[in-house]
Every structure is written in C-alpha cells, then in structure tokens.
Amino acid sequence: MSSDAAPPRLLLGVTGGIAAYKACELTSLAVKAGWEVEVVMTANATKFVGPLTFAGLTGRNVHLDTFADAMAHILLAKWAGVAVVAPMSANVLGKLACGLADDLLTTTLMALPRGKACVLAPAMNTEMWLNPVVIRNLRWLEDLGRYTLIAPTEKRLACGDVGVGGLADPVDILAAVTANLALSPR
Numbered sequence: 336m337s338s339d340a341a342p343p344r345l346l347l348g349v350t351g352g353i354a355a356y357k358a359c360e361l362t363s364l365a366v367k368a369g370w371e372v373e374v375v376m377t378a379n380a381t382k383f384v385g386p387l388t389f390a391g392l393t394g395r396n397v398h399l400d401t402f403a404d405a406m407a408h409i410l411l412a413k414w415a416g417v418a419v420v421a422p423m424s425a426n427v428l429g430k431l432a433c434g435l436a437d438d439l440l441t442t443t444l445m446a447l448p449r450g451k452a453c454v455l456a457p458a459m460n461t462e463m464w465l466n467p468v469v470i471r472n473l474r475w476l477e478d479l480g481r482y483t484l485i486a487p488t489e490k491r492l493a494c495g496d497v498g499v500g501g502l503a504d505p506v507d508i509l510a511a512v513t514a515n516l517a518l519s520p521r
Contacts, residue, residue: 343516345370346415348440349389351379353493354422354458354502359384361421361505362392368509373411374398375440377427401439408439412446417516420444421485422458422502425469431455432472452515456485456508461498485511 345365349358358374365372374389375398386397398407412418420427420440427441436442447453455476463469464487476482485508490501502508 342369342371343513344414344416345372345512346411346418346443347372347374347389348418348420348423348427348444349374349376349380349384350420350422350424350427350440351377351382352422352424352458353383355380355383357458357502357505358421359388359392361419361508362389364505364509365512366392368513373414375411375443377424377438377440379424379426398439401442408442408446411443412448412451415447415451417452417454417512418444418447419454419456419508419512421454421456421505421508423455425457425459425463425466428455428457428469428476429472432475452483452512453481454483454485454508454511454515456487456503458487458502459500460492460494461496461500464498464500483511483515 347362349355362372372393373395374393376386386399389397430441431444436445485503487499488501488503489499491497492500
C-alpha cells in the first residue's frame, strides 16, 4: 500500500460469545496492517468484552445503539470496504439468514450495498454448530453467494467439550477479509 493510498476500511461486527475476546486480536492485527476499523457490537458481546477495549485498539468510538444515530447503519454499511462478523453467534447467524434486523449490527448487515463483501466467522458449541437449524441457516446464506464463511475449528471449547465450534484463527480471518476486499466494489 503506497503512503498516498487510502487505507482499507473494515467493519467488524462482534456478537456475544466467549470467542469475542479473539475479536480484539483480529482488530489489533487489522490496525497493525494499516486498516481503518469500525466496530459494531451487539449488547450480548459487551458482556464478554468491553467497548473501551475496541475503542482503545481502533482509536474510534464503538457503535452499540441502533438509535444513537438513526442513519448509523446506512453510513457504516456504505463506509465499509469489507465487513466481517467475528465471532458470529448462532443467534445473529439466524437473524441474518432470515432477514431480521433488530439491532445495530443486523440493520447494518442488511444495509450493506449489493456486492459488498461480508465474511462470517461463526463460533459456538459443537452441538449448536451441528444443529439442523444452524446448518439450514448456513446453507441459506451460502446459497445467496454474498457471504464468505470461515468455518470454525475443532478444539477444546470453553464449555469443556472437544469438537468443532472454535473461532477460526484471527490471522486466517484477516487473510479472508483481505482477499474479499479485492472482490468488493469501491
């Protein structure tokens, strides 16, 4: 990236789950790589990681409230060069698959311009991941051709179970985001 080129812009959605702490590492990696990062957190995400952590990492305010600015979802969606949701909970995955938009993150995802890349990095318990409803929701999203899925990894999960459901490595997520940036319209 040349010094006069505009930095790439990453919209990071963080949902509720123990893997939210890894979104901090993803944010740090992106900022160190020269990305501008805006963070949108769900209310449940704030139970795992505080907004001040992301504000400190990005040097920007974190977006939490749908009604703090009535047009924030539109402005954020247009601003983004690429969007990523990491971690993506089963809840937000289901909302996105069904077109539900009841918080700032889901309204922003619904407002992403056509062709704008969106990377989804789910993380959840293995039984949740293997639940037929979650599998159906993933298929629905994949069939749209609009989303890139970064599958969860197999590991020992926070609940003590061993299986698929761990958030992909933040380095791998950032690589997917970088690859998808080139696919998004400017």
